[in-house]
Each structure stands twice: as structure tokens, then as C-alpha cells.
Amino acid sequence: MMPKLKIDNLTLIFGREQQEALQMLQQGKSKAEILERTGATVGVKNASFDIEKGEFFVIMGLSGSGKSSLLRCLNRLIEPSAGKVLLNNVDITALPDADLQKVRRKEIAMVFQKFGLLPHRSVLENVAFGLELQGMPATERLEKARNVIELVGLKGYENMLPAELSGGMQQRVGLARALANEPEVLLMDEAFSALDPLIRTQMQDELLDLQEKMHKTIVFITHDLDEAIRLGDRIAIMKDGEVIQIGTPEEILTSPANEYVSSFVEKVDRKAIITASSLMDTKPTMAVFRKDGPEGSLRKMRATGLKILPAVTVDKHFLGFVYLHEVLEVKQRGDKTIEAVIHRDVPVAHPDTTVEQMLPFIAETDKPVAVVNPANNKLLGLISQTSLIIETTGSQATPQA
Numbered sequence: 001m002m003p004k005l006k007i008d009n010l011t012l013i014f015g016r017e018q019q020e021a022l023q024m025l026q027q028g029k030s031k032a033e034i035l036e037r038t039g040a041t042v043g044v045k046n047a048s049f050d051i052e053k054g055e056f057f058v059i060m061g062l063s064g065s066g067k068s069s070l071l072r073c074l075n076r077l078i079e080p081s082a083g084k085v086l087l088n089n090v091d092i093t094a095l096p097d098a099d100l101q102k103v104r105r106k107e108i109a110m111v112f113q114k115f116g117l118l119p120h121r122s123v124l125e126n127v128a129f130g131l132e133l134q135g136m137p138a139t140e141r142l143e144k145a146r147n148v149i150e151l152v153g154l155k156g157y158e159n160m161l162p163a164e165l166s167g168g169m170q171q172r173v174g175l176a177r178a179l180a181n182e183p184e185v186l187l188m189d190e191a192f193s194a195l196d197p198l199i200r201t202q203m204q205d206e207l208l209d210l211q212e213k214m215h216k217t218i219v220f221i222t223h224d225l226d227e228a229i230r231l232g233d234r235i236a237i238m239k240d241g242e243v244i245q246i247g248t249p250e251e252i253l254t255s256p257a258n259e260y261v262s263s264f265v266e267k268v269d270r271k272a273i274i275t276a277s278s279l280m281d282t283k284p285t286m287a288v289f290r291k292d293g294p295e296g297s298l299r300k301m302r303a304t305g306l307k308i309l310p311a312v313t314v315d316k317h318f319l320g321f322v323y324l325h326e327v328l329e330v331k332q333r334g335d336k337t338i339e340a341v342i343h344r345d346v347p348v349a350h351p352d353t354t355v356e357q358m359l360p361f362i363a364e365t366d367k368p369v370a371v372v373n374p375a376n377n378k379l380l381g382l383i384s385q386t387s388l389i390i391e392t393t394g395s396q397a398t399p400q401a
């Protein structure tokens with residue numbers, strides 16, 4: 001499938017010595033070296049990635065890492081120094097001005113942190129403003145504006161002035177104004193950063209709800225990893241103008257590309273994000289079969305050095321756990337089967353069960369947690385109590401060799 005946006009080797013350099021700076025970049029020189037030699041600042045360095053239709057894509061990085069620069073290249077509010085941006089397979093870096101205007105009005109809309117509202121116009125007029133610029137007749141544009149105002153939860157506030165609204169409500173007006181044009185792509189630059197934490201979380205939830213209905217392609221900038229993780233289908237992490245990792249929130253949390261990313265990840269509450277599938281032991285699980293009987297079970301326990309093993313049917317349907325001391329007892333009694341000592345009343349997790357949802361499992365049992373395929377109850381792997389406890393007590397600092 002064709003990506004909605006394709007960013008291809010995009011580079012942005014601020015300053016006059018563009019050519020020399022570009023050359024130095026190609027030679028692998030750092031942002032600091034280039035600044036020192038040429039006085040030019042590297043805003044974005046060789047960014048290449050795709051954003052899919054309907055994707056909520058977050059660009060995250062500290063101040064000065066190049067997020068805004070990259071975002072502004074996507075609609076050419078800033079002209080990139082090199083590389084391309086393809087929207088629906090059309091290279092917008094090559095569009096003549098008139099066509100670019102059309103793209104900005106119809107296809108890509110931008111929502112800013114400082115809401116950029118017209119102070120002397122009502123909420124309704126602010127939202128309808130873009131449509132007015134397009135020459136849409138008044139009745140039509142006001143009707144459209146009323147619809148999006150309702151969509152963002154501002155019904156009843158149509159005739160107020162921006163200054164009469166709270167920050168969160170002003171941000172909604174900004175969002176409504178962007179949505180009024182029915183763009184395919186929404187660019188959001190630190191849209192919620194100016195809001196206090198409670199309102200901010202609420203706006204994040206509302207945006208996610210809206211996105212469920214709208215299925216827009218959203219490119220959202222933030223310097224806050226928690227926000228990135230809450231919102232993003234995928235996250236791109238930037239440092240010194242470079243995209244240093246792209247992945248789903250879970251990928252970023254479980255396999256940070258380098259120490260820089262780990263240092264962010266350490267501060268994040270992972271419990272709601274990490275799932276059973278990434279915690280479970282992927283080595284082929286040693287399990288006892290019903291037909292193994294006490295002898296066979298003990299042999300497997302000796303081989304693995306484990307005192308607890310999962311018991312499964314011949315086709316690997318999970319039955320429960322067996323304990324070493326009980327299997328020994330069964331053998332001493334001379335029983336031929338382990339049936340009586342399979343502990344069946346144990347919690348199981350599905351691959352997408354989160355650590356948060358597994359919390360009760362820790363309190364209830366000292367056994368590993370079995371991860372089973374929800375469709376057929378087959379055993380997929382085990383999560384050791386140790387890794388579950390480490391994950392939930394939050395000491396996930398990566399070992400330094």
C-alpha cells in the first residue's frame with residue numbers, strides 16, 4: 001500500500017552556507033562541527049520514513065531536536081534544503097505555489113500550540129475562517145463550522161470570543177478550525193503543551209476518541225514521552241536533527257535503540273503498555289504431557305532444573321502446572337498418572353494482556369504465568385514470576401553490561 005506521507009532523505013539547514021553544510025553532513029560531520037565551521041544549524045538530518053493513512057504518528061524529542069523543523073517541512077512552511085516529501089505519492093517539495101496553497105487548504109491542516117485564533121472574531125467565525133478564505137458561501141461554511149464545533153465538544157460556545165474561553169477550549173477551537181477544511185492530514189505542533197496536566201490528559205482522550213471516528217493521518221509533536229506513548233501508533237524519536245528510532249510504544253519501551261532512548265524510557269510508567277507477548281520466554285517451552293506420567297515428568301524437571309512445569313495435552317493445550325514435590329509423592333505412591341497433581345486453577349494471560357492486568361497474578365501465585373493463544377488455548381510461552389515482579393516494581397533500568 002502507498003504511504004500517506006513519505007519523507008525521503010529530508011534535510012533542513014538554517015543559515016547561508018547551505019552547500020558546504022550539506023557536504024559536511026554527507027561526510028558524516030556532526031551538527032556541532034558544522035555549526036562551528038559554517039555557522040549553519042542542522043535542523044533536520046537525512047530523515048526517511050513513511051507515515052501510513054489513518055496512522056497517529058508522534059514525533060518526540062527534546063527542545064531543539066528538530067521536531068518543529070521536520071513538521072514544518074511537511075507542508076513547506078519551511079523549505080527543506082534537500083530531500084522530498086511525498087503526499088499521496090505526489091512530491092510536494094516540487095509543487096508550484098498555487099498547487100501548494102491548494103494542498104495546505106484541502107489536504108494538510110496545522111494546529112499550533114499557541115492557538116493562533118483571531119481575537120475579535122467569535123468561535124464560530126474563527127472555525128469558519130479557513131472556509132471563508134476558500135470562498136465558501138456564508139450559509140454553507142457556517143453550517144460546516146457548527147458541525148465541527150459540536151464534534152470537538154464546544155456546542156453552545158459559538159458566539160463567544162476566544163479570550164472568554166479557557167486554554168483547553170481555545171485549543172479545541174484551533175482543532176475545530178483545522179478540521180473544518182476536512183483535511184486528510186493533521187499536523188499538530190505541541191498542541192497540548194500549554195495546557196495544565198488535567199486538561200491535557202482530557203484533551204488527549206478526546207483526541208483519541210475523535211480519531212476513532214475520523215481516521216485522519218495525524219502527525220503530532222511532543223517533548224513528552226508519556227504523551228507520545230498515550231497517543232502514538234508509532235513514535236519517532238529525534239535527537240540533534242536526527243530520527244534515531246521509530247517504533248510502536250511497546251517496541252520503544254522494550255528495545256530502546258540506544259542509551260539516549262533508554263534514558264527517556266526509564267522514567268515511563270510501563271505497566272499499561274508492556275504486554276505478555278514481550279515478557280514471555282520465547283525459548284521453546286518445556287512442558288510435561290499428560291502421558292509422560294510421573295517418571296517422564298521427573299525426567300523433564302531434572303533436565304530443565306525447574307521445580308514447576310506446565311502440563312499440556314499432546315497438541316499443547318494448556319492444562320495447568322505440576323510441582324516437583326507432588327510429582328515425587330505421586331511416584332512414591334506408585335501412581336501411573338500425574339492427573340491428580342495438575343494445578344488447573346491458575347491464571348493465564350493472552351499475548352496482549354498488559355502487565356497492569358497481570359498485577360493480581362503476582363499476589364495470587366508463585367508460579368510462572370502461562371501465556372496462551374486465546375483462540376485455541378495452546379501454550380505460547382511462560383512469564384517467570386521474577387520478570388513479572390521486576391516489571392511491576394518498576395526497576396527496569398537496563399543493565400550496563
Ligand SMILES: Nc1ncnc2c1ncn2[C@@H]1O[C@H](COP(=O)(O)OP(=O)(O)OP(=O)(O)O)[C@@H](O)[C@H]1O
Nearest residue numbers: 014041042043061062063064065066067068069070
Ligand atoms: N529560524 C531558525 N533559524 C536558525 N536556526 C533555527 C531556526 N529554527 C530552528 N533552528 C534551529 O534548528 C534546530 C531545531 O529546532 P526546532 O525548533 O525544530 O526543534 P524542536 O525540537 O521543535 O524544539 P522546540 O520543542 O524547542 O520547538 C535547533 O538547533 C534550532 O536552534
